[in-house]
Amino acid sequence: MSVIRHPNTAGATLTQWRYTATGGETSLSGTDGFSTALSYTVGSEQVFINGVLLERGVDYVATTGTTITGLTALVVNDIATVISPSSFNVANAIPKSTVTAKGDLLVASGASTPINLAVGADGTTLVANSSSSTGVAWAGPSVAAGKNFLINGNFDIWQRATSISSTTNNGYFAADRWYNQLGTSVISQQTTGAPNGARYVLRAASTATSGYATTAQILETSTTAALWGQTVTWSFKVRRNSSMSSSMTVQIDKTSTVDGSYVGATWTNISSLVISNASLPTGTGSSNWYNAILSAAIPNDGTANTIRVTVYATAGLNNGDYYELAQAQLEVGSVATAFSRAGGTLQGELAACQRYYEKSYPLATAPGSTSSQSGLVNYIAITSSAINNRCWVPFIVSKRTSSPTITIWSYHTGASGYAYNEGTGSDYSIGIQFQAERGFNLYPTSGSFSAGQVCNFYYTADSEL
Amino acid sequence: MKYEQFTNVSNEQYIIRTDDAGVVSFIPTDPANADYQAYLATLVSNSSTPQAGN
Numbered sequence: 226m227s228v229i230r231h232p233n234t235a236g237a238t239l240t241q242w243r244y245t246a247t248g249g250e251t252s253l254s255g256t257d258g259f260s261t262a263l264s265y266t267v268g269s270e271q272v273f274i275n276g277v278l279l280e281r282g283v284d285y286v287a288t289t290g291t292t293i294t295g296l297t298a299l300v301v302n303d304i305a306t307v308i309s310p311s312s313f314n315v316a317n318a319i320p321k322s323t324v325t326a327k328g329d330l331l332v333a334s335g336a337s338t339p340i341n342l343a344v345g346a347d348g349t350t351l352v353a354n355s356s357s358s359t360g361v362a363w364a365g366p367s368v369a370a371g372k373n374f375l376i377n378g379n380f381d382i383w384q385r386a387t388s389i390s391s392t393t394n395n396g397y398f399a400a401d402r403w404y405n406q407l408g409t410s411v412i413s414q415q416t417t418g419a420p421n422g423a424r425y426v427l428r429a430a431s432t433a434t435s436g437y438a439t440t441a442q443i444l445e446t447s448t449t450a451a452l453w454g455q456t457v458t459w460s461f462k463v464r465r466n467s468s469m470s471s472s473m474t475v476q477i478d479k480t481s482t483v484d485g486s487y488v489g490a491t492w493t494n495i496s497s498l499v500i501s502n503a504s505l506p507t508g509t510g511s512s513n514w515y516n517a518i519l520s521a522a523i524p525n526d527g528t529a530n531t532i533r534v535t536v537y538a539t540a541g542l543n544n545g546d547y548y549e550l551a552q553a554q555l556e557v558g559s560v561a562t563a564f565s566r567a568g569g570t571l572q573g574e575l576a577a578c579q580r581y582y583e584k585s586y587p588l589a590t591a592p593g594s595t596s597s598q599s600g601l602v603n604y605i606a607i608t609s610s611a612i613n614n615r616c617w618v619p620f621i622v623s624k625r626t627s628s629p630t631i632t633i634w635s636y637h638t639g640a641s642g643y644a645y646n647e648g649t650g651s652d653y654s655i656g657i658q659f660q661a662e663r664g665f666n667l668y669p670t671s672g673s674f675s676a677g678q679v680c681n682f683y684y685t686a687d688s689e690l
Numbered sequence: 691m692k693y694e695q696f697t698n699v700s701n702e703q704y705i706i707r708t709d710d711a712g713v714v715s716f717i718p719t720d721p722a723n724a725d726y727q728a729y730l731a732t733l734v735s736n737s738s739t740p741q742a743g744n
Contacts, residue, residue, distance in 0.1 A: 394710065489727030593713070612699050628720035632713060642706075642714030656698045657716045668699060687715075690724050 238311040240264070248301035254292040263291055265309030273306040274299070332359040348563025366562070370569025374452065375442050375534065376577045377402045378461070378553040379566055380414070380425045384584055386591050387414040390432065395487065397689050400427050401578035404441045404487050404689075409433035410542065412440075418509040419551060420462050422564060426551040431542030439537040440550060443690040445625060446483045449532045452557065454525035459534050460561035461553035462514035465505040469546035471538040473500040477521040478533040484626075485531035486690045492533060496521035499539060505548070514551065518561045531690070579622035584685040592632070592685050595639040606646070606678040611653070611669040619664040620686060627662045629688035636681040644669070648678025655682070693729055705729050 242263045244253060253272075256262050270287050272279045274296075279285050286295035293307060319339050323331060328344025330351075345351065345363025354362035382401040389398035391407035398405055399412040415428045429438035444452075459477055475498040482490035498519045506513040517536070523529050534555060538548060552564040568574035575588075584592055585600040604616040635643040635652045643652035644667070653672030657665055665686070674680075692708040696716070705717040705726065717725045 484722060486724035486727050488731050489724060626720070626722045628718040628723045628726075630707075630715050630717045630723060630725045632715040641712070656696065657704060657718075658698055658700050659702070660718065670699075687725065688723075 240309050240311060242307040242309075244305045246299035246301060246303040246305060248299065250299045250305075251296045252292060252294040253296070253305055253307065263293070263307060265290060265307055266311075269310055271308045273304075273308070275304050276306075332361055334358050334360075366565070369565050370573060371567065372554075372556050372562070372565050373567040374444060374448060374457075374555040375402075375459075375553050376567045376581075377574060378555075379423050379564065379574070380427050380551065380553075381566070381571060381574055382578045382588075383414050383425075384578065384582060384588060388412070397582065397687070402442055402581060402689075403427065404439075404443065405429070406437070406439035406441070406487075406537075408438070409436040410438040412438065415549060418511050418513060420511050420514050423551050426462075426549045428547050428549045429538075429542075430547035431544055433544050436542040436544070436546070437538065438542065438548075439535060441487065441533055441535040442553070443485070443487060444532045444534075444555075445690055446530045449523070449529060452523040452532065453529065454523065455557050456520055456522050456559045457555055457557055458518060458520045458559055458561050459553070459555045460516065460518045460564075461536070462551040463500065463505060463517050463536070463548060464514050465502070465507060465548045466546065467507045469505075469538070469542065469548060470502055471540040471542065471546070472502045473505065473517070473548065474498070474535075474537055474539045475500065475517055475519050476533075476535040477519060478535060479524070479529035480531045480533070481528050483530045484690060485533075487533070490531060493528070495523070495529070516561070520559045576622050579620075580625050581689045582685070582687050583621050583624075585683045586685075592683065593634055593639045593641065595635075595637065598636075600683060601636055601681050602684060603679055603681045605676075606648070606674040606680055607676050609674050609676070611672050611674055612656075613668070614674050614680065615658060615666055615668040616680070617664060617666050618684060620662075623662045624686060624688040625662075625690075626688050628660060629665075629686040631657050631660065631665055631667075632685045632687075633667065634683040634685075636683060644680055644682035646672060646674065646678055646680050648675060649673055653680075691732070693732065 242257050242261055244257050254263050267290050272285050272293055285293050287293050323341050330342045331339045332342045334340050342359055348366030349363040350365045351361055352364045380400050383399055384401055386399050390411045392409055395406045405412050409432050411430045413428050415426050419426050476494055477496045478492040478494050480490040480492050496519055500517055505515050554564050566574045568577040585602055587599045602618055606614040632641055633644055633655050634641050635645045637645040638652055640652055644655050645652050653669045655667050656670045658668050659666050694706045696704040696706045703719045707715045707717055720726055
């Protein structure tokens with residue numbers, strides 16, 4: 226045996242095994258004449274007969290690390306030599322043990338001093354940081370307005386109501402931009418155990434056997450267009466209470482209808498996911514959430530003019546069952562990143578919601594309330610002719626369409642379809658003369674008026690899909 | 691849900707919807723309006739029962 230050391234001081238060694246044949250051997254193994262046992266690294270060995278290098282797999286077989294087989298029978302006094310390198314060990318190399326976990330990075334704390342930087346939390350970004358010993362640090366997650374294509378994904382805005390109970394009804398009842406399909410169930414705003422970064426979560430609870438509650442959001446065509454031809458990922462947090470036995474189904478759907486609505490379009494599923502019941506946490510802490518993630522390729526062929534994301538209990542709900550949702554996000558790419566509001570800020574999110582629905586009431590006041598003067602729209606009657614006492618009402622935010630649904634509420638009685646004449650102390654019925662993205666024109670259809678009388682009302686404008 | 695037709699002072703058509711809670715709303719007869727689409731759907735069939743996930 227001889228050892229050939231690489232010129233590098235801590236380099237590799239080559240182990241040589243040499244054997245003199247007695248004739249007829251077709252395999253090699255055991256200890257050579259220099260007391261060295263045959264041992265080689267499979268695939269790295271070299272086998273020579275009388276100085277001629279053999280071809281692995283053709284002239285011999287070497288798969289065990291301790292034997293060579295498949296040789297042409299040796300002739301007496303043939304010299305068989307097997308050479309194999311030891312593990313490679315270069316001086317000053319970085320030991321692989323420096324990194325210890327998935328995502329770890331090698332960084333330098335100084336000249337010739339590489340160290341391990343443990344992977345950061347989900348959604349964080351590596352940034353230069355001179356105060357860090359390594360000169361870099363994990364930061365964020367950053368808030369990026371526009372990354373999230375779902376408006377009100379954090380369930381911050383509840384203009385219509387913070388709780389709605391329904392026997393059988395479909396529509397936009399509670400959290401802005403979220404459509405609910407309800408059967409003997411309640412949608413409500415909750416705060417307990419909201420995940421980090423969220424104040425509210427949406428709860429869908431059944432109040433009877435065979436209840437159901439679908440929660441969905443529809444992206445208008447102008448928004449969907451930014452997703453055509455791309456992979457998108459829908460992510461959200463979900464959990465259930467202990468009595469709920471159903472799994473959850475998650476879908477991304479499409480329709481060729483431009484600005485398709487929930488009931489006015491025919492929807493086709495693109496991608497779906499079933500979350501097993503056992504996967505859904507039943508705790509109520511801020512960390513008791515399952516991270517649901519579903520990706521889909523959005524076609525650019527005219528079949529996906531409108532996109533819808535949907536989640537519901539697969540098998541329906543029994544009385545008392547509920548599920549909760551938080552931090553919903555739809556983003557470009559196949560990876561779910563840290564949650565970020567579509568509007569970036571709360572005011573940005575509110576304005577994004579108001580493009581689809583707004584009210585003159587204060588945000589915390591449900592439409593129909595008579596308890597607040599804030600948000601009241603006033604105008605002065607100018608003539609005794611009812612239909613000529615008209616009022617232009619500008620919207621807070623331009624609407625998605627020029628034809629939103631308008632509801633008028635009497636300031637004094639809270640009755641819908643009426644405004645209130647302070648001068649006569651009575652409600653009067655109203656009509657809509659015309660409307661646009663920027664506002665609408667209201668007029669009395671009947672009633673007694675005198676010039677100078679103060680008329681007032683609240684309104685809601687709905688331009689949802 | 692109850693729907694009535696309404697012609698305004700400008701001779702334009704609206705749908706007046708009274709929902710199950712008694713709330714009265716003005717729906718323009720514009721196909722871009724989702725509430726109008728829902729109204730049209732009731733003209734096709736009044737027997738559809740919502741199903742979870744549809």
